[in-house]
Amino acid sequence: MWDLSVIEPEDSPRECAYSVLSDYEDERSSTTLSSAAATETSDDHLDDHINVVLRVRPLNSQEQNRNDSFCAQFHGGGRLEVQNFNQPKQFGYNVVFEPEATQEDIFDNSGMKKLIDMALNGYACTALAFGQTGSGKTHTMTGPPQQLYEDEFEGGKHPDPDMVGLMQRSFTYLLKQAEGVTGNKVIRASYLEIYNEQVIDLLNPNQKRYLQVRWSKNKGFYVENLFVAECECVDDLMAVLEEGMRNRQTGSHGLNEFSSRSHSMLTLTIDTEQQDPDDENLYLTKRGKLTFVDLAGSEKVKDSESSDQMLKESNNINRSLLVLGNCISSLGDPKKRQGHIPYRDSKLTKLLADSLGGNGVTLMIACVTPSSHHVHETINTLRYASRAKKIKTKPIVKMDPREKLILSLKREVKILRNENVYLRQQLEFPAKPKGELQKSNDEKFMKFLKTQGKESNDPKTNAKGGTEAGLYEMLQEYMIENESLRSENSEMHQAKDRIKREQQLMYRENERLSKHIERLEREMRSQGGGNGGWQRQANGPPPQRQANGPPPQRQANGPPPQRQSNGPPPHQNLPPDQYYDQGPPPPRQGINKAPPPQNNQWKGTPPQRPINNRAPVEQYVPGPSPQAGRGKQSTPPSGPKRPPHRLADPIARSAIPPDYIQNGVGGYPDDGYMSPRGRPSPLHNGPIRQEVPEMTTTGAVQSLLQELQSRRHLQFSAHRRNLHQMHKIGFSMPNLSSRETHTADVGFSSESKTPFVRKIHTAIDFFYDEEDDTFSRIESPGRYHDSRRSSQVSTSDSIRSMNEKLKKEIYDLEGEIEHHHLVNQRTKSIYGSQASVRSGPR
Numbered sequence: 001m002w003d004l005s006v007i008e009p010e011d012s013p014r015e016c017a018y019s020v021l022s023d024y025e026d027e028r029s030s031t032t033l034s035s036a037a038a039t040e041t042s043d044d045h046l047d048d049h050i051n052v053v054l055r056v057r058p059l060n061s062q063e064q065n066r067n068d069s070f071c072a073q074f075h076g077g078g079r080l081e082v083q084n085f086n087q088p089k090q091f092g093y094n095v096v097f098e099p100e101a102t103q104e105d106i107f108d109n110s111g112m113k114k115l116i117d118m119a120l121n122g123y124a125c126t127a128l129a130f131g132q133t134g135s136g137k138t139h140t141m142t143g144p145p146q147q148l149y150e151d152e153f154e155g156g157k158h159p160d161p162d163m164v165g166l167m168q169r170s171f172t173y174l175l176k177q178a179e180g181v182t183g184n185k186v187i188r189a190s191y192l193e194i195y196n197e198q199v200i201d202l203l204n205p206n207q208k209r210y211l212q213v214r215w216s217k218n219k220g221f222y223v224e225n226l227f228v229a230e231c232e233c234v235d236d237l238m239a240v241l242e243e244g245m246r247n248r249q250t251g252s253h254g255l256n257e258f259s260s261r262s263h264s265m266l267t268l269t270i271d272t273e274q275q276d277p278d279d280e281n282l283y284l285t286k287r288g289k290l291t292f293v294d295l296a297g298s299e300k301v302k303d304s305e306s307s308d309q310m311l312k313e314s315n316n317i318n319r320s321l322l323v324l325g326n327c328i329s330s331l332g333d334p335k336k337r338q339g340h341i342p343y344r345d346s347k348l349t350k351l352l353a354d355s356l357g358g359n360g361v362t363l364m365i366a367c368v369t370p371s372s373h374h375v376h377e378t379i380n381t382l383r384y385a386s387r388a389k390k391i392k393t394k395p396i397v398k399m400d401p402r403e404k405l406i407l408s409l410k411r412e413v414k415i416l417r418n419e420n421v422y423l424r425q426q427l428e429f430p431a432k433p434k435g436e437l438q439k440s441n442d443e444k445f446m447k448f449l450k451t452q453g454k455e456s457n458d459p460k461t462n463a464k465g466g467t468e469a470g471l472y473e474m475l476q477e478y479m480i481e482n483e484s485l486r487s488e489n490s491e492m493h494q495a496k497d498r499i500k501r502e503q504q505l506m507y508r509e510n511e512r513l514s515k516h517i518e519r520l521e522r523e524m525r526s527q528g529g530g531n532g533g534w535q536r537q538a539n540g541p542p543p544q545r546q547a548n549g550p551p552p553q554r555q556a557n558g559p560p561p562q563r564q565s566n567g568p569p570p571h572q573n574l575p576p577d578q579y580y581d582q583g584p585p586p587p588r589q590g591i592n593k594a595p596p597p598q599n600n601q602w603k604g605t606p607p608q609r610p611i612n613n614r615a616p617v618e619q620y621v622p623g624p625s626p627q628a629g630r631g632k633q634s635t636p637p638s639g640p641k642r643p644p645h646r647l648a649d650p651i652a653r654s655a656i657p658p659d660y661i662q663n664g665v666g667g668y669p670d671d672g673y674m675s676p677r678g679r680p681s682p683l684h685n686g687p688i689r690q691e692v693p694e695m696t697t698t699g700a701v702q703s704l705l706q707e708l709q710s711r712r713h714l715q716f717s718a719h720r721r722n723l724h725q726m727h728k729i730g731f732s733m734p735n736l737s738s739r740e741t742h743t744a745d746v747g748f749s750s751e752s753k754t755p756f757v758r759k760i761h762t763a764i765d766f767f768y769d770e771e772d773d774t775f776s777r778i779e780s781p782g783r784y785h786d787s788r789r790s791s792q793v794s795t796s797d798s799i800r801s802m803n804e805k806l807k808k809e810i811y812d813l814e815g816e817i818e819h820h821h822l823v824n825q826r827t828k829s830i831y832g833s834q835a836s837v838r839s840g841p842r
């Protein structure tokens with residue numbers, strides 16, 4: 001069984017000195033590491049598995065002399081098979097480096113470069129070598145021992161540059177990469193070892209005290225009083241490494257002449273100042289960490305032939321490695337991971353806690369010997385490595401906690417300011433000028449940045465004190481602004497909710513009124529029903545009534561019969577108040593003294609509202625009056641009464657601008673509307689009568705919108721839609737989002753190629769005037785331009801205005817009904833109850 005499912009690469013790098021799991025370097029490594037790097041400016045967590053690579057060293061002279069067999073077989077693709085006393089065991093890792101692999105191969109292909117890049121971006125990164133004693137950990141990390149001790153100035157050989165290890169190569173690469181960072185950067189180094197479970201500062205060997213491992217909320221586990229050296233160049237870093245290696249506990253035993261008897265940790269802290277992508281004036285200091293860990297090797301005491309002090313060392317080494325193994329097992333097991341991880345059981349695991357299970361990025365280099373003599377130890381190391389592969393970490397960028405707080409407050413303030421502006425727009429509050437607090441905060445922040453820059457350049461100033469004071473002051477200011485924005489925004493949210501509630505109430509009332517209108521209409525129809533029922537003719541003036549005969553038949557489109565100008569009306573033998581269509585109107589309740597209509601124009605005194613609050617019986621004058629259409633006035637009693645237009649047929653008009661034509665493609669580009677071709681709108685009431693020539697949809701819609709904007713009526717002949725339906729179209733759409741409410745959605749029937757209004761948007765608020773057969777907008781034109789502004793208030797206004805219209809309509813209809821009542825009564829009194837009654841039009 002493979003420990004890891006792998007895919008054999010087409011071109012197996014068998015000839016190479018290493019093999020990569022599933023093109024690891026190209027895919028997995030780059031994906032996992034670079035994706036984590038993408039979170040550099042945020043606290044977003046990205047789970048990432050620990051990257052584990054394996055290095056198999058060549059057989060050493062001792063093993064060769066013993067004629068140990070080579071127990072490892074390389075299958076490419078990161079796979080390895082180990083012969084465990086004729087029992088093959090198979091393992092898979094991200095990369096497997098074969099004995100021929102050079103130091104350069106390790107550095108270039110282990111993922112080390114990406115680790116350094118991430119450290120520069122603020123992540124805590126760790127490269128850790130582990131394995132049996134003598135397996136090549138130190139060789140991999142720092143090169144052969146003589147690389148450090150053979151100093152050309154002290155008469156030794158010049159170190160072989162090909163043999164230098166991962167650490168020296170990393171230093172060079174790090175400094176080179178750091179040159180690309182524009183802001184300030186500071187690299188500090190510390191070096192410690194854990195020897196017999198005690199922490200020793202390798203850069204301060206004269207201090208014969210063991211250092212304490214402490215824990216703090218911000219730092220996690222850390223070593224107290226550790227010497228930190230600021231390094232400006234590669235040489236500084238090399239000097240730190242050499243100094244530490246010189247002071248490190250080594251010993252010679254049966255398995256390694258230069259055996260490390262301690263775990264060593266060299267930590268580079270990398271502070272980089274980087275520009276905030278959201279704010280060019282803001283520089284953020286990220287604190288990345290790069291730790292190189294060279295573990296002491298596990299050893300069989302029997303093999304290493306340790307005794308006395310070395311035996312004690314061996315026991316401590318093995319014990320701490322056992323704890324490390326336990327931590328790795330727990331972290332690699334998804335069930336155990338949620339539970340207790342025994343970091344505190346050793347100093348090593350305390351200091352590695354963040355690298356293993358925390359917010360760091362870790363590269364583990366497992367080192368093994370291929371000697372069959374050590375196959376048991378080798379398999380242990382391989383299992384260890386396999387378990388480590390299952391561990392997931394959550395890399396995050398480390399920042400100065402105070403700066404982080406300021407940054408988060410600043411971002412929050414920015415969000416709240418935006419929200420504030422948005423809410424103001426919605427509620428139509430005037431844009432808030434930049435407040436004093438906001439101004440002073442921004443100024444303070446700029447000042448702070450400048451001071452910080454000066455202080456960092458001027459060592460004499462008390463940089464820390466000044467910076468801290470500025471930081472705390474700013475923190476407070478931002479918190480105050482934050483708080484005031486919060487409360488202001490919450491008030492605006494409440495206002496918005498209130499308006500919404502009002503809208504809903506109004507909407508319900510409108511629904512009720514609409515139903516009432518329908519009821520009234522039915523009532524009116526039933527009143528004027530039968531042969532003698534009042535019927536308004538579609539186009540043309542009302543019929544002339546003969547004095548004692550039946551009502552005249554109206555000529556289609558013809559002029560109305562001429563009235564006798566000077567002579568008495570044909571019904572002069574009747575009391576004047578019994579006729580209203582050929583003479584003075586019936587003086588209802590003594591109110592209306594208006595002269596008869598002339599030239600099809602209504603003339604008359606606006607009716608007085610009767611005491612019972614019902615519409616007075618009124619004289620009506622035939623002929624459409626576009627300007628006096630329903631919806632143009634919100635105070636019903638002041639205007640003239642008109643016939644019950646709801647019963648009339650639609651009035652055909654020919655006033656569609658010739659460019660209101662569609663070809664069924666495209667749409668209004670800004671609003672992203674699609675042509676309704678092939679998908680008739682559910683709101684479309686039917687074909688429009690007017691046939692129009694072809695043109696582009698976009699042009700048509702733009703013309704229509706321009707028309708709306710200039711408040712002129714659209715006079716195309718739409719199929720009849722009564723106000724009730726339009727009302728629904730305009731306001732009963734659920735979840736009217738702010739964006740949906742800004743534009744007119746005009747569609748075109750693909751068959752008849754005629755325009756129709758698909759959707760009435762509340763921000764524009766235009767209504768269909770059934771009598772005039774027009775669409776008119778009652779919004780201020782200015783609002784239309786700001787199509788992104790949602791307007792709760794305008795929605796309320798439009799619902800309110802719709803409400804007014806409905807009330808007026810009811811008022812009209814009630815007047816109609818009362819009028820019919822009166823006419824019926826009078827007619828009955830003249831002709832008797834059997835007479836057919838024709839009450840209108842007037």
Ligand SMILES: Nc1ncnc2c1ncn2[C@@H]1O[C@H](COP(=O)(O)OP(=O)(O)OP(=O)(O)O)[C@@H](O)[C@H]1O
Pocket residue numbers: 056057058060099131132133134135136137138139140143144145256258259260261295296297298367
């Ligand atoms: N890949 C390699 N190629 C050549 N020589 C190697 C390689 N790996 C290790 N060696 C040599 O093997 C010897 C032991 O290596 P090293 O000291 O690095 O082992 P170690 O794992 O660090 O052991 P310990 O845990 O005891 O410190 C050294 O002389 C080293 O130069």
